[in-house]
Amino acid sequence: MKLYLAPLEGITGYIYRNALAAVFEQPDKFFAPFIGTSQNKKFSNKEVRDINPQNNKINVLIPQLMTKQTDQALSAMSKLKDYGYTEVNINAGCPSGTVVSKGRGSGLLKNLEDLDILLDKMVNESGMEISVKTRIGMYEPEEFYEILEIYNKYNLKELIIHPRVREDFYNNTPNLEVFEYAYENSKNKLCYNGDVNSVDDYNKIIKRFPNIDSVMIGRGAITNPNIFSEIRGGERVTKEKLYRFNEIIYNDYKEVMSGDRNLLFKMKEAWRYMSPLFENYEKNWKRIKKANDLIHFNNAIEEMFKCDIIN
Numbered sequence: 001m002k003l004y005l006a007p008l009e010g011i012t013g014y015i016y017r018n019a020l021a022a023v024f025e026q027p028d029k030f031f032a033p034f035i036g037t038s039q040n041k042k043f044s045n046k047e048v049r050d051i052n053p054q055n056n057k058i059n060v061l062i063p064q065l066m067t068k069q070t071d072q073a074l075s076a077m078s079k080l081k082d083y084g085y086t087e088v089n090i091n092a093g094c095p096s097g098t099v100v101s102k103g104r105g106s107g108l109l110k111n112l113e114d115l116d117i118l119l120d121k122m123v124n125e126s127g128m129e130i131s132v133k134t135r136i137g138m139y140e141p142e143e144f145y146e147i148l149e150i151y152n153k154y155n156l157k158e159l160i161i162h163p164r165v166r167e168d169f170y171n172n173t174p175n176l177e178v179f180e181y182a183y184e185n186s187k188n189k190l191c192y193n194g195d196v197n198s199v200d201d202y203n204k205i206i207k208r209f210p211n212i213d214s215v216m217i218g219r220g221a222i223t224n225p226n227i228f229s230e231i232r233g234g235e236r237v238t239k240e241k242l243y244r245f246n247e248i249i250y251n252d253y254k255e256v257m258s259g260d261r262n263l264l265f266k267m268k269e270a271w272r273y274m275s276p277l278f279e280n281y282e283k284n285w286k287r288i289k290k291a292n293d294l295i296h297f298n299n300a301i302e303e304m305f306k307c308d309i310i311n
C-alpha cells in the first residue's frame with residue numbers, strides 16, 4: 001500500500017516537505033498545494049519556488065492545478081513539463097466559496113460536461129499523466145454515480161477520493177458507502193483520503209478496502225509527521241525528532257520570510273496541528289497562540305517539549 005502526503009495550501013510548501021523528509025520517513029508521494037491558472041498566466045515567484053525541483057529534497061512531488069479552462073490548463077502543464085514533471089493532479093475538491101463560484105475545485109463537479117471536456121483535453125493533448133483528487137459531489141452523495149462515469153471514461157494515473165460533498169466542507173464523516181461504490185466500479189486505481197489520523201484509522205480503511213492502491217493523509221500527518229513510519233511498523237514519534245523538525249522549519253521559514261509576524265503566523269499554524277500530540281497540551285497551546293513575539297513563542301515551545309507525547 002502506498003502512502004501519500006495530501007496537499008495543504010499554506011502548510012505543506014517545500015520547506016515543510018523538505019523538513020519532513022529530513023527527519024521522518026517519507027511518504028511515497030508528496031502532492032504540492034494547488035497552483036491556480038488564469039489567462040496568460042506566468043507562475044508567481046512563490047509558485048516557482050515551491051515546485052522547482054532544485055528546492056525539493058524529497059523523493060516524488062506531484063504538482064496540482066486548480067483550473068477549469070482547458071487552454072489555461074494546457075499552458076500551465078507545458079510550463080510544468082519544462083521543470084521536468086510528467087504527471088499533474090487536478091483539484092476537484094476544494095470547497096472554498098471563492099474557488100467554487102468560479103467553477104473550480106469541487107465546483108468542477110457542478111457541470112459534468114465541462115469536467116468531461118477538461119479531462120479529455122488534459123488526458124489526450126497534454127502529453128502528461130493526469131490524476132484527479134475529487135470530492136463525491138457538490139450537495140448530495142448520490143451525485144457521485146454520474147461523476148464516476150466521467151472519470152471512468154479516462155485512463156487516469158489514479159483517482160484520489162475524499163468522500164465528502166462540497167457542502168460538508170470538513171464536517172460530518174467521510175462517506176464510506178460511496179467510497180465502496182467507487183471501490184467496486186472505478187476503472188482507475190484508487191487512493192483513499194479523509195480523516196486518517198492514526199494507525200488505527202488507516203488499518204480500518206485497508207481492512208475494508210484491501211485492494212486500493214494508496215492512502216493519502218493530510219491533517220493526520222501535520223499533527224504527526226511520523227505517521228507514515230508508524231503505519232509501516234516504525235516506532236512511535238519521539239520528542240527528539242519533533243524538536244529537530246520544529247527547529248528546521250523555524251530556521252528555514254525565517255530565512256525566506258519577511259518579518260517576525262509572518263514567521264510567527266506560519267509556526268502557529270503548524271503547532272495548531274502538532275500540539276495535541278502532547279499530554280495536557282491545552283495550556284501550552286494557549287501560550288503558543290497568544291505569543292506576539294518570537295521570544296514568547298520559543299518559550300512556549302520549550303514548555304510544550306517538557307510534556308510527554310501521548311501514546
Ligand SMILES: Cc1cc2nc3c(=O)[nH]c(=O)nc-3n(C[C@H](O)[C@H](O)[C@H](O)COP(=O)(O)O)c2cc1C
Nearest residue numbers: 006007008009033034091162194195196217218219
Ligand atoms: C488548510 C488546508 C489546505 C488544503 N489545501 C489543499 C490543496 O491545496 N489542494 C487540495 O487538493 N486539497 C487541499 N486540502 C484538502 C486536503 O488535501 C485533504 O483532502 C483533506 O484535508 C482531507 O484529508 P485529511 O482528513 O487527511 O486531512 C486542504 C485542506 C486543509 C485543511
